[in-house]
Amino acid sequence: MSAIFEVENLSLHYLSRWGQKIHAVTDVSFSMKKGEILGIAGESGCGKSTLVNGLMGLFIPPLYPTSGDVRVNGESLMNRTPQDIRSNILSRKVSMIPQGAFNALNPTRKVKDIAADVIVAHLQKGGVTRKESYDLLRERFDLFGMDTERILNSFPIQLTAGERQRSVIGISTLLNPQMVIADEPTSALDVSTQKVVIKMIFDLLEKNIFSTMIFITHELPLLRHVADNIGIMYAGEFVEYGTAEQIVFDPRHPYTKALMGAMLSAEPGQREKKPVAIEGAPPSLAKIISGCRFAERCPSARPDCKLRSQAIRMVAGRQVRCEYAD
Amino acid sequence: MPTNPIFSAKNVSMHFGHGKKLVKAVDDVTFDIADGEIISIVGGSGCGKSVLAKVMLGLYKQTSGEFKYHGNDITNQRDHWNDVQSVFQDPFSCFNQFFTIRAQLKDAFGILKTKLTKEEIDQRVDRALLAVNVTPADIEGKYPFELSGGQMQRMLLARIFALRPKVLLADEPTSMVDACVRANILDYLMKLKQELGMTIVFVTHDIGLAYYVSDRIFIMHEGKIVESGVPDEVALNPKSPVTIQLIDDIPEIHKEWIKR
Numbered sequence: 001m002s003a004i005f006e007v008e009n010l011s012l013h014y015l016s017r018w019g020q021k022i023h024a025v026t027d028v029s030f031s032m033k034k035g036e037i038l039g040i041a042g043e044s045g046c047g048k049s050t051l052v053n054g055l056m057g058l059f060i061p062p063l064y065p066t067s068g069d070v071r072v073n074g075e076s077l078m079n080r081t082p083q084d085i086r087s088n089i090l091s092r093k094v095s096m097i098p099q100g101a102f103n104a105l106n107p108t109r110k111v112k113d114i115a116a117d118v119i120v121a122h123l124q125k126g127g128v129t130r131k132e133s134y135d136l137l138r139e140r141f142d143l144f145g146m147d148t149e150r151i152l153n154s155f156p157i158q159l160t161a162g163e164r165q166r167s168v169i170g171i172s173t174l175l176n177p178q179m180v181i182a183d184e185p186t187s188a189l190d191v192s193t194q195k196v197v198i199k200m201i202f203d204l205l206e207k208n209i210f211s212t213m214i215f216i217t218h219e220l221p222l223l224r225h226v227a228d229n230i231g232i233m234y235a236g237e238f239v240e241y242g243t244a245e246q247i248v249f250d251p252r253h254p255y256t257k258a259l260m261g262a263m264l265s266a267e268p269g270q271r272e273k274k275p276v277a278i279e280g281a282p283p284s285l286a287k288i289i290s291g292c293r294f295a296e297r298c299p300s301a302r303p304d305c306k307l308r309s310q311a312i313r314m315v316a317g318r319q320v321r322c323e324y325a326d
Numbered sequence: 327m328p329t330n331p332i333f334s335a336k337n338v339s340m341h342f343g344h345g346k347k348l349v350k351a352v353d354d355v356t357f358d359i360a361d362g363e364i365i366s367i368v369g370g371s372g373c374g375k376s377v378l379a380k381v382m383l384g385l386y387k388q389t390s391g392e393f394k395y396h397g398n399d400i401t402n403q404r405d406h407w408n409d410v411q412s413v414f415q416d417p418f419s420c421f422n423q424f425f426t427i428r429a430q431l432k433d434a435f436g437i438l439k440t441k442l443t444k445e446e447i448d449q450r451v452d453r454a455l456l457a458v459n460v461t462p463a464d465i466e467g468k469y470p471f472e473l474s475g476g477q478m479q480r481m482l483l484a485r486i487f488a489l490r491p492k493v494l495l496a497d498e499p500t501s502m503v504d505a506c507v508r509a510n511i512l513d514y515l516m517k518l519k520q521e522l523g524m525t526i527v528f529v530t531h532d533i534g535l536a537y538y539v540s541d542r543i544f545i546m547h548e549g550k551i552v553e554s555g556v557p558d559e560v561a562l563n564p565k566s567p568v569t570i571q572l573i574d575d576i577p578e579i580h581k582e583w584i585k586r
Contacts, residue, residue: 043504044475161371187501190370190531191575195584202586218504221576225583248579262509263579264534275538277509 003031010068039227047236095177101165105156112152162193235293242318331358338391351377353549366536369546411491415498417478421470454487476507
């Protein structure tokens with residue numbers, strides 16, 4: 001089966017006011033098939049959210065593409081104007097679920113009006129009126145098994161956090177996009193609500209409302225259950241990319257190992273096991289770094305790690321960006 | 327029951343509204359917290375854990391019941407905050423954007439009853455910053471928006487290191503930061519406990535975190551404490567259906583969660 005979503009050697013940079021380039025994302029490649037969920041994990045500031053903007057083809061200054069290509073069903077998203085992307089790509093082909101549901105919903109309008117705006121804005125040429133869009137909405141929200149009438153007629157503040165997040169997911173997927181990018185959709189929710197939201201996401205995927213998904217979070221245990229493949233990001237690069245089982249149970253890159261070491265869990269014997277923080281901070285991306293980017297903090301760094309930049313290579317069936325990983 | 331409790335609550339309730347709209351945020355809870363203990367209050371959103379923390383902090387006066395700090399009612403908030411301090415979830419909403427961080431750390435000393443000289447305050451701020459691995463020169467002249475989330479959370483902890491309260495109430499201190507920073511912050515909290523012999527009350531929805539840090543865990547649901555005990559008992563051998571549900575909902579690496 002051919003890939004629905006392809007990313008090829010994508011590099012992105014920000015341009016600062018003084019003309020300095022900040023290389024936020026470097027050389028990211030992957031491709032996704034229908035029904036696949038890709039998880040991306042990494043610490044704050046590693047370029048996850050920048051990558052999201054790049055994957056939508058939405059280059060609003062100061063963000064610029066350096067090189068590479070993003071394709072949805074073979075259609076390239078590069079070198080297009082933001083207007084073009086907004087009217088032809090967003091919501092229809094690539095859609096995004098933002099981080100904070102509360103900030104994403106206009107507090108002065110009812111959920112049904114916020115959602116109807118999306119439909120009317122995108123399907124105006126198809127002659128969909130506002131009234132018809134309400135019917136479409138009811139149909140869709142009934143599908144989620146939600147309390148449709150109450151939720152659609154509420155203001156965001158009258159809903160619980162879980163209902164708000166589910167409404168946002170509902171609105172993002174109204175136009176059956178090929179790809180949904182979820183940027184930490186559950187990090188503001190408690191564990192029980194998180195489970196409900198994830199169930200809804202699985203349900204939508206099963207019903208073919210969207211075909212592929214990128215799930216961004218820093219909770220690796222959650223990714224193990226949600227994602228098929230996981231990419232670990234560090235300082236703008238994918239340092240390890242493989243299936244969820246490979247990454248979680250058998251990490252090979254030193255950074256992935258360190259991330260797993262910082263996890264907490266309420267399992268027997270875990271109380272004595274101390275979570276280990278990674279010392280130091282990621283390198284500044286304003287300069288081009290010649291050596292391995294993780295070398296400064298790597299527990300198993302060797303003297304020559306800082307000299308050579310690391311290329312992706314295959315180790316035990318997954319891609320790893322470390323020449324000494326085994 | 328601890329013999330000389332630092333906090334003692336007897337049938338404490340905190341209600342909001344009245345009539346049909348009455349919300350029992352905290353409903354008839356009774357507990358004692360001993361000096362030097364680490365307690366975790368765990369529950370889902372809306373279970374009343376933050377309201378209980380605010381009662382402990384003296385921000386709310388309980389509707390009914392008895393709440394004592396060292397055997398006395400909390401009458402004067404300023405006196406109470408001399409001993410009891412807190413760390414909140416979102417560090418960005420805890421600092422004033424218009425002043426430098428250092429100025430705000432120094433300002434915090436105004437709450438203490440013992441007045442210090444300027445030099446002493448500077449010294450204590452410097453030492454507190456070093457305790458959370460920040461060199462004072464790094465934040466010199468910086469404003470809150472210039473730091474990252476993890477750094478800001480550390481600044482809140484630096485404030486606690488500087489003030490050295492007897493009790494720390496931590497309301498979801500790690501829910502906004504990633505796993506690495508979380509491990510880091512927990513390290514600092516443990517250091518606080520060791521250096522200052524502090525009593526710490528954690529409020530969290532993460533039972534994994536509670537299991538790791540605490541001496542005793544309270545599980546809250548709909549305003550009531552439904553289960554309490556030592557971590558091994560509560561987390562590994564839960565009795566209340568609420569606790570079982572709470573543990574079941576955590577995505578663990580080695581456990582089945584939701585099937586696709």
